[in-house]
Amino acid sequence: MSEASPARPRVWIAYTGGTLGMVPGADGYVPAPGLEARLRAAMPQLDAPGVPAFELHEYAELLDSANMSPADWNRIGADLAGRQAGYDGFVVVHGTDTMAYTASALSFMLEGLTKPVILTGSQIPLCAARSDARDNLLDALILAGSSAIPEVMIAFGGTLLRGNRTTKVQSEGLRAFASPNAGALAELGIDIRIHRERVRSPAGVPFRLRPYSSAEVAAVRLFPGITGDFLARLLAPPLAGLVLEAYGAGNGPARDPAILAALAAACARGVVVVVVTQCLEGRAELGVYAAGSALARAGCIGGADMTAEAALTKLAYLFAVGLDPAAVRAEIARDLRGELTAD
Numbered sequence: 001m002s003e004a005s006p007a008r009p010r011v012w013i014a015y016t017g018g019t020l021g022m023v024p025g026a027d028g029y030v031p032a033p034g035l036e037a038r039l040r041a042a043m044p045q046l047d048a049p050g051v052p053a054f055e056l057h058e059y060a061e062l063l064d065s066a067n068m069s070p071a072d073w074n075r076i077g078a079d080l081a082g083r084q085a086g087y088d089g090f091v092v093v094h095g096t097d098t099m100a101y102t103a104s105a106l107s108f109m110l111e112g113l114t115k116p117v118i119l120t121g122s123q124i125p126l127c128a129a130r131s132d133a134r135d136n137l138l139d140a141l142i143l144a145g146s147s148a149i150p151e152v153m154i155a156f157g158g159t160l161l162r163g164n165r166t167t168k169v170q171s172e173g174l175r176a177f178a179s180p181n182a183g184a185l186a187e188l189g190i191d192i193r194i195h196r197e198r199v200r201s202p203a204g205v206p207f208r209l210r211p212y213s214s215a216e217v218a219a220v221r222l223f224p225g226i227t228g229d230f231l232a233r234l235l236a237p238p239l240a241g242l243v244l245e246a247y248g249a250g251n252g253p254a255r256d257p258a259i260l261a262a263l264a265a266a267c268a269r270g271v272v273v274v275v276v277t278q279c280l281e282g283r284a285e286l287g288v289y290a291a292g293s294a295l296a297r298a299g300c301i302g303g304a305d306m307t308a309e310a311a312l313t314k315l316a317y318l319f320a321v322g323l324d325p326a327a328v329r330a331e332i333a334r335d336l337r338g339e340l341t342a343d
């Protein structure tokens with residue numbers, strides 16, 4: 001007697017907007033509803049063996065991801081959290097512009113995650129002949145249904161990346177995302193090669209949603225000519241935390257006393273200033289150069305090899321869970337979800 005075939009995996013897809021489902025409008029591409037019917041018409045592969053069954057939930061307001069805010073992260077996070085028990089994995093169809101931010105935010109919000117959550121989208125809409133939507137969506141769907149990787153990830157352009165390590169590196173190319181400081185979790189060529197040794201184990205804590213709050217955080221990229229006045233205005237209350245995208249190994253204009261005074265005054269008030277590097281690869285080490293040590297003396301903390309996206313969403317998360325500034329400072333340098341490489 002033959003054994004019963006294993007049940008087809010089930011994936012829940014959240015369609016939030018983005019180029020994948022856009023159609024031409026009067027002012028350029030705009031998000032359009034009715035994605036499931038269009039996908040089924042354009043992708044007969046969705047019924048092929050090995051492709052999970054899916055349910056697609058279409059958001060009432062479909063967004064270009066440039067319009068997304070933490071309230072949208074909270075809505076997506078709550079929708080995913082409420083369905084954890086019913087599905088093998090999850091796909092979030094999302095615009096590419098802020099996908100790295102949403103992926104980073106979800107990684108912090110979904111504490112104790114045990115199932116794959118995979119964001120994807122496309123650079124060319126499904127309705128266009130050369131669209132990358134089909135490949136990206138199929139990759140995300142198959143990996144969400146079968147990989148059992150308990151992380152928030154981005155599947156795009158033939159690779160699977162840890163979400164909180166990603167950044168958008170191409171505005172036009174089809175390999176739009178990179179994970180410069182952490183190797184890919186899988187490569188999707190003729191075969192799907194999952195790097196199991198890079199996959200994090202489930203945290204072993206009960207699953208729970210940690211939504212974002214209204215705590216104010218910001219990011220600023222240092223530039224030659226930045227002034228102490230500008231920084232002081234930026235750091236004024238009610239700002240709780242700032243990601244300072246500094247030069248190279250975490251350096252800033254340390255010969256300008258007004259800049260150091262603005263940073264020191266804010267840090268003394270409890271503003272948490274996290275320094276990351278503007279470089280695509282590498283880490284902020286505040287003790288390497290005198291120009292970095294001065295930032296540390298002013299009270300700034302090094303963000304190791306976090307992307308600016310991960311640093312910003314982590315800072316906001318730590319305030320949202322109710323930590324005081326001293327505890328936020330301590331947690332920033334700790335690896336919570338694979339977002340940084342500890343020393």
Ligand code: ASP
Pocket residue numbers: 017018019020063064065066094095096097098121122123
């Ligand atoms: N502006 C679009 C968005 O982020 C770009 C894309 O999806 O590729 O929604």
